[in-house]
Amino acid sequence: MAASKRSPVVNLSRMKVACKDCSLRELCLPLGLTEDDMGDLAKIIKRTRNLKKGDHLYRIGEKLQSLYAIKSGSIKSLELAQDGYVQITGFHLPGELIGVDAISDERHPCDAIALEPVQVCEIPLNSLEDLAGKIPGLQRQLLRIMSKEIVKEQGQLMMLGKMTADARLATCLLSLSERFESLGLSAKHFRLSMSRQDLGDYLGLALETVSRLFSRFQDDGMIKVEGRQVHILDLAALQALAGDVQDWNKPSSRSAS
Amino acid sequence: MAASKRSPVVNLSRMKVACKDCSLRELCLPLGLTEDDMGDLAKIIKRTRNLKKGDHLYRIGEKLQSLYAIKSGSIKSLELAQDGYVQITGFHLPGELIGVDAISDERHPCDAIALEPVQVCEIPLNSLEDLAGKIPGLQRQLLRIMSKEIVKEQGQLMMLGKMTADARLATCLLSLSERFESLGLSAKHFRLSMSRQDLGDYLGLALETVSRLFSRFQDDGMIKVEGRQVHILDLAALQALAGDVQDWNKPSSRSAS
DNA sequence: CGTTGAGTTGACTGATCTCAAATACGGTGG
DNA sequence: CCACCGTATTTGAGATCAGTCAACTCAACG
Numbered sequence: 001m002a003a004s005k006r007s008p009v010v011n012l013s014r015m016k017v018a019c020k021d022c023s024l025r026e027l028c029l030p031l032g033l034t035e036d037d038m039g040d041l042a043k044i045i046k047r048t049r050n051l052k053k054g055d056h057l058y059r060i061g062e063k064l065q066s067l068y069a070i071k072s073g074s075i076k077s078l079e080l081a082q083d084g085y086v087q088i089t090g091f092h093l094p095g096e097l098i099g100v101d102a103i104s105d106e107r108h109p110c111d112a113i114a115l116e117p118v119q120v121c122e123i124p125l126n127s128l129e130d131l132a133g134k135i136p137g138l139q140r141q142l143l144r145i146m147s148k149e150i151v152k153e154q155g156q157l158m159m160l161g162k163m164t165a166d167a168r169l170a171t172c173l174l175s176l177s178e179r180f181e182s183l184g185l186s187a188k189h190f191r192l193s194m195s196r197q198d199l200g201d202y203l204g205l206a207l208e209t210v211s212r213l214f215s216r217f218q219d220d221g222m223i224k225v226e227g228r229q230v231h232i233l234d235l236a237a238l239q240a241l242a243g244d245v246q247d248w249n250k251p252s253s254r255s256a257s
Numbered sequence: 258m259a260a261s262k263r264s265p266v267v268n269l270s271r272m273k274v275a276c277k278d279c280s281l282r283e284l285c286l287p288l289g290l291t292e293d294d295m296g297d298l299a300k301i302i303k304r305t306r307n308l309k310k311g312d313h314l315y316r317i318g319e320k321l322q323s324l325y326a327i328k329s330g331s332i333k334s335l336e337l338a339q340d341g342y343v344q345i346t347g348f349h350l351p352g353e354l355i356g357v358d359a360i361s362d363e364r365h366p367c368d369a370i371a372l373e374p375v376q377v378c379e380i381p382l383n384s385l386e387d388l389a390g391k392i393p394g395l396q397r398q399l400l401r402i403m404s405k406e407i408v409k410e411q412g413q414l415m416m417l418g419k420m421t422a423d424a425r426l427a428t429c430l431l432s433l434s435e436r437f438e439s440l441g442l443s444a445k446h447f448r449l450s451m452s453r454q455d456l457g458d459y460l461g462l463a464l465e466t467v468s469r470l471f472s473r474f475q476d477d478g479m480i481k482v483e484g485r486q487v488h489i490l491d492l493a494a495l496q497a498l499a500g501d502v503q504d505w506n507k508p509s510s511r512s513a514s
Numbered sequence: 515c516g517t518t519g520a521g522t523t524g525a526c527t528g529a530t531c532t533c534a535a536a537t538a539c540g541g542t543g544g
Numbered sequence: 545c546c547a548c549c550g551t552a553t554t555t556g557a558g559a560t561c562a563g564t565c566a567a568c569t570c571a572a573c574g
Binding site: 079081082083085086087089100101102103104105109110129132133136139140142143144145146147148149150151153154155156157158160161162163201202203204243 | 336338339340343344357360362366367386393396397399401403404405406410411412413414415417418419459
C-alpha cells in the first residue's frame with residue numbers, strides 16, 4: 001500500500017542502474033570519486049533486488065556475498081538471543097549501505113528484514129575490495145562509512161545504557177526526522193515503517209511502554225500520532241527531552257589539551 | 258604495583274619497535290601480510306607513547322591524527338551525555354587498535370583514558386591509508402577490524418537492551434576472561450583494571466548493582482572476588498547465566514534458506 | 515461479519531536505582 | 545614502617561521506572 005505514494009526519491013530509483021545517475025549516489029559511497037570512478041563502480045554493481053515486507057535480505061549465519069545499498073524502502077537489522085529476545089540493532093533507510101558488519105568473519109551476524117517493499121543494489125564485496133585497491137577515494141570512503149557505523153552504534157549504547165524511556169523515544173524520532181529530511185522528505189511529518197514492537201526492540205523497551213510514550217508525547221502536545229503517521233509539533237520540546245547534545249560533527253571547531 | 262608482575266607479553270613489548278618483532282603483531286593487523294609488508298608497516302609507525310593511569314590518549318572533539326595499537330595496559334573509551342552521565346563504550350586490551358571510530362568525521366567522538374600504565378604504538382592514519390592502497394592485505398585487514406568492532410558493539414547493544422543485570426556482568430567477565438586468555442594470560446584468574454563504577458558505566462548499571470552482583474556471584478560459588486582480583490570457579494554457571502549463545506564464529510558451518 | 519494482528523490502556527509487580535552509612539584499601543607524609 | 549586521608553567498595557532500606565499480564569478497540573482481510 002505504501003508503495004503507491006512514495007516520494008520522488010523512491011520512484012526515481014527504480015529505473016536507474018548506473019551509480020552516477022542514481023539519486024542516492026551521494027549517500028551510498030559519496031565524495032572523492034570522479035565520474036570515471038563512478039563508472040567503474042557501476043560496473044561491479046549487480047542488478048537491483050526487490051523485497052516484499054517481511055522478506056529477509058539475508059539471515060544470520062549466511063555467508064557474506066555482497067553488501068547492499070538501499071534504493072528504496074527500509075530494513076531492520078536484528079539479533080536474536082537464545083531465549084527468543086530480539087534486539088534490533090538498526091533501521092536502515094535509502095542511501096545507506098548494509099551488510100558491512102559481516103566483513104569480519106564473512107558471515108552475517110544478524111538478520112536483515114524488509115519493513116516494507118524494498119529495492120537494493122547488490123555490491124559484490126570482492127569486486128568492491130578490488131576496486132577500492134585501485135581507487136583511493138573509494139577505499140577511504142569505505143573506511144568512513146564503517147567508522148560512521150561504529151559511531152552511530154556508540155550513540156545507541158549511550159541511549160540504551162543511560163537514557164530514560166522517554167529520552168530514548170524522543171531521540172529515535174528526532175533521528176528518523178533528520179534522516180527523512182536528508183532524503184528530501186518532510187522532517188515534520190512522516191510515516192513509521194516499523195511497528196511499536198520493532199521500536200521497543202530497538203529502544204530496549206516493551207511495546208506497551210512505547211505505545212504509552214506515544215500517547216504521552218501527544219498529550220503533551222509534542223507530536224500528533226495517527227497510528228504510524230507522526231507529526232512533529234514541538235521540535236524544541238523533543239530535543240530537550242532527548243537531551244539535546246552539542247555535536248562535534250558541526251562545522252564549528254575545537255581542540256583540547 | 259601491577260606493573261611489576263605483568264605477563265611476558267607485556268614486558269616484551271617495551272623494547273620492540275618493528276611490528277614483525279612485536280609479540281602482538283598478530284593481534285593488531287594480523288594475517289595476509291608478508292614480511293616485506295610488515296616492514297613497510299613498521300616504517301610508518303611512530304614511537305611508543307606512554308600513559309599513566311588516568312591520562313587521556315585523546316579527548317572527544319580532538320582532531321584525528323593517528324590510530325593507536327595498544328602494546329600494554331588497558332584503556333576505556335567513554336562518551337559523556339550532557340547531563341554528566343557517562344557511557345563507557347569499550348574496554349581495550351593489548352593488541353587492539355583504537356581510534357577507528359574517529360575516521361568518519363576526523364574527530365574523536367569519545368574520550369580514551371588509560372586505566373593503568375599504558376604503552377601504545379602511534380599509527381598516523383594518512384600513512385596507513387596510503388599503505389593500505391598499496392597492500393591489498395592491509396586494506397582488507399583494516400576493513401575486518403572495523404567490521405569486528407561493529408559486531409562487538411552490536412553484542413553490546415543486545416546486552417544493554419535485553420539482558421538482566423546478572424547476565425550482563427557474567428557476559429562481561431567471560432569476555433574479559435577470553436580476551437586475557439588469548440593474550441596468553443590466565444582465563445581463570447585475573448585482575449580487573451577498571452573500577453566498579455567503570456563496569457557500571459559500561460554495563461548500564463549503577464556501581465552498587467555491580468558490587469552486589471560480585472557479592473552474589475561469590476556467594477553462589479561462581480567466582481571468588483578479592484577487590485579487583487577475580488577467580489572464575491564455575492565457568493559453566495557463568496556461561497549459563499550469560500545465556501551461552503552458540504556462535505557463528507566457530508569453525509562449524511551452516512547456511513540458511 | 516468473524517478472525518487476526520496491531521495498538522492502547524489499566525493494574526500490579528519487581529528489578530534496579532538512589533540515598534545513606536559503614537568498611538576496606540591504596541597512597542602519602544612523617 | 546606506621547598513622548592518616550581520601551577513594552573505592554560493600555551493604556542496607558526505601559523509592560521508582562518500566563515490565564508483565566490482561567482486557568479492550570480498531571482496522572484489514574477473507
